[in-house]
Amino acid sequence: EIQLEDNLVNRNSRQSGSSTPGSVSNYLDHLNAEKSDDQKMFSPSLLRLYIDEVENDGRVNVRDFLSHLKKTGLRPFSDLRLTSMMNKLSNDPSGVLTMNNEIGCKKYINVEEFIDATSGAAYILNKALSSNLIIPEFPDFCKEITRIYKELLTVSGGLNAQYIPQLARVNPDHLGVLIAPEWPASARCAQGACPQQSAV
Numbered sequence: 001e002i003q004l005e006d007n008l009v010n011r012n013s014r015q016s017g018s019s020t021p022g023s024v025s026n027y028l029d030h031l032n033a034e035k036s037d038d039q040k041m042f043s044p045s046l047l048r049l050y051i052d053e054v055e056n057d058g059r060v061n062v063r064d065f066l067s068h069l070k071k072t073g074l075r076p077f078s079d080l081r082l083t084s085m086m087n088k089l090s091n092d093p094s095g096v097l098t099m100n101n102e103i104g105c106k107k108y109i110n111v112e113e114f115i116d117a118t119s120g121a122a123y124i125l126n127k128a129l130s131s132n133l134i135i136p137e138f139p140d141f142c143k144e145i146t147r148i149y150k151e152l153l154t155v156s157g158g159l160n161a162q163y164i165p166q167l168a169r170v171n172p173d174h175l176g177v178l179i180a181p182e183w184p185a186s187a188r189c190a191q192g193a194c195p196q197q198s199a200v
Helices: 002-016 019-032 044-050 062-071 080-089 111-129 139-150
Strands: 060-061 177-179 187-192
Touching: 019 111, 044 060, 044 062, 044 111, 060 062, 062 111, 080 111, 139 177, 139 187
Parallel strands: none
Antiparallel strands: 177 187
């Protein structure tokens, strides 16, 4: 598939008279847009963000990629949709991810390896890294939730709901908020008494 797209890119470049990296990326993005979700490849425009042309011979910086991915709210080390990708990025000789952090992954891989590793999860990766998830800027969102939580800590008036005995017995000093956009795979924005069991 990659070879076929390379041929199409070369033909398109000859026809348009342009062979710059930007035009190639735009053309591949156009091809990608016409594919179904399960057939998409990792966006070439996004891929260019992680390629180090100067110091690493055009290889992909895996740890930068994973760092950016976590900032979107996805959890690459526990998200089942990314299991196959993470195993292929593992630096363990068994080909299975054995450490749940960046140290367990290769630092650099070539473009072909990266395209192969991300092929089964390209749709969600493209959405996340293009800020097209439900919550596009997850760190900023968490900061705002934290600000609201701290503001609410000063509120002490009112009573628990009395019409349900279980609600009436809940400790009124417990305040917690947990937001996971794609539970259980996504990152959590958690503050306060989230581990406490209580009636809902």
